[in-house]
Amino acid sequence: MRIPASALIVSLIAFVTVGLAAPAGAGPCDVGDFDADGTIDGTDLATLLAAWNEPGGPADLDEGGDVGSEDLAILLANWGEQAVLAGTFPAMWINGGACGFDPEIQVHQYNEHTYILRQSLCTNFEGPFMYLLFGEDTVLMQDTGAGGGIHIGDTVYGIIAAWLEAHERTSIDLVVTHSHGHGDHVQGDSQFIGQPNTTVVGISQSAVASFFGISNWPTQIVEYDLGGRIIDVIPIPGHQSAHIALYDRATGILFTGDTLYPGRLYISNFAQYVASIGRMVDFTADKPTCHVLGTHIEMTNTPGVDFNFGATFHPDEHPLQLGREHLVELHDAVVAMNGSPQYEVHDDFIIFPLGLAGPAADAGGDDCARPHTEAAYRAMLRAAARLKPAPRLEGGPSGLGAGVARVYFRQRARKVGG
Numbered sequence: 001m002r003i004p005a006s007a008l009i010v011s012l013i014a015f016v017t018v019g020l021a022a023p024a025g026a027g028p029c030d031v032g033d034f035d036a037d038g039t040i041d042g043t044d045l046a047t048l049l050a051a052w053n054e055p056g057g058p059a060d061l062d063e064g065g066d067v068g069s070e071d072l073a074i075l076l077a078n079w080g081e082q083a084v085l086a087g088t089f090p091a092m093w094i095n096g097g098a099c100g101f102d103p104e105i106q107v108h109q110y111n112e113h114t115y116i117l118r119q120s121l122c123t124n125f126e127g128p129f130m131y132l133l134f135g136e137d138t139v140l141m142q143d144t145g146a147g148g149g150i151h152i153g154d155t156v157y158g159i160i161a162a163w164l165e166a167h168e169r170t171s172i173d174l175v176v177t178h179s180h181g182h183g184d185h186v187q188g189d190s191q192f193i194g195q196p197n198t199t200v201v202g203i204s205q206s207a208v209a210s211f212f213g214i215s216n217w218p219t220q221i222v223e224y225d226l227g228g229r230i231i232d233v234i235p236i237p238g239h240q241s242a243h244i245a246l247y248d249r250a251t252g253i254l255f256t257g258d259t260l261y262p263g264r265l266y267i268s269n270f271a272q273y274v275a276s277i278g279r280m281v282d283f284t285a286d287k288p289t290c291h292v293l294g295t296h297i298e299m300t301n302t303p304g305v306d307f308n309f310g311a312t313f314h315p316d317e318h319p320l321q322l323g324r325e326h327l328v329e330l331h332d333a334v335v336a337m338n339g340s341p342q343y344e345v346h347d348d349f350i351i352f353p354l355g356l357a358g359p360a361a362d363a364g365g366d367d368c369a370r371p372h373t374e375a376a377y378r379a380m381l382r383a384a385a386r387l388k389p390a391p392r393l394e395g396g397p398s399g400l401g402a403g404v405a406r407v408y409f410r411q412r413a414r415k416v417g418g
Contacts, residue, residue: 135226261294
């Protein structure tokens with residue numbers, strides 16, 4: 001039954017007085033702060049009522065298909081000042097479907113002080129994501145892209161100039177950090193080295209630990225203050241020895257680099273990787289975790305199906321954002337392997353151990369053999385075929401014997417580039 005918005009005004013005071021329990025699934029990140037000012041108030045209520053009975057849209061907080069009483073309950077249950085600042089994602093990311101027309105870097109303003117950048121797949125098949133987090137004193141950049149001739153320096157300094165003008169400021173320090181040291185995340189460093197008010201952090205484990213003041217790698221989690229915005233820096237080796245995650249208290253976003261994203265999760269040191277996933281699960285247990293954002297998209301919107309390796313066009317891409325439930329799912333899966341790494345397909349990611357004995361404690365650069373060519377990827381699939389296959393959870397082969405699994409992986413290897 002459709003209820004006129006005007007009929008709700010009369011009973012609104014009663015709703016607020018008795019207090020509404022948020023429906024299942026609602027939490028500190030599902031708040032309805034439509035104007036992203038950090039407070040749920042009358043302006044946000046007016047926005048929701050104006051969209052009453054409309055299909056979907058930002059006011060459909062429970063994603064039930066239209067705006068109704070359940071959405072009002074969520075908004076009222078979260079009334080007042082918010083623990084985290086909300087943000088938005090674009091309707092779609094540039095996906096390689098309009099080369100020659102799409103920008104080389106897509107810039108999206110998640111909220112007033114947070115930007116997400118995506119490198120075009122037309123410039124490099126990795127299509128990595130990069131992030132800018134503004135504080136009062138410092139703007140932190142995570143990753144500089146995969147090269148391919150993109151003007152990442154001009155883009156970032158342009159964003160900073162616009163932010164300074166909007167906030168009537170004349171300068172701010174830029175700190176360029178990296179999720180980890182692989183080539184597809186550091187190629188733009190040269191465009192920042194030597195620039196005014198700019199610090200570029202090194203990519204070795206020792207350089208990362210020294211800059212952030214981590215004396216007990218990898219178990220020590222430290223705070224990094226941007227000025228009114230605290231970032232928790234979490235060492236998470238396993239994909240690469242100097243890998244870190246960032247937890248942004250202002251937005252409740254956990255940035256996980258190549259350790260967790262909607263795609264193929266290449267693992268070079270399995271024991272370290274399991275410990276790192278556990279470290280993030282434990283750390284976020286008592287904190288609002290609105291989104292888990294990695295640095296690639298390699299999955300389609302079809303559960304368990306990834307794009308071909310090296311694909312430069314990603315139609316119907318999986319959303320960038322994952323949730324803490326995916327982190328827990330990944331943790332449960334790798335722990336269940338009991339020290340025996342398995343290739344395992346899930347709806348939203350693929351666990352892809354590389355079978356390495358484990359890199360040196362401070363190997364520095366590209367110590368994870370993430371494939372960079374079709375031939376390397378095929379070799380990894382052949383290696384995966386030699387692993388005892390784990391039961392399929394939500395996607396991929398189910399209950400296969402070793403011989404059938406080898407056929408399956410060989411077919412995938414032949415499919416690459418097709």
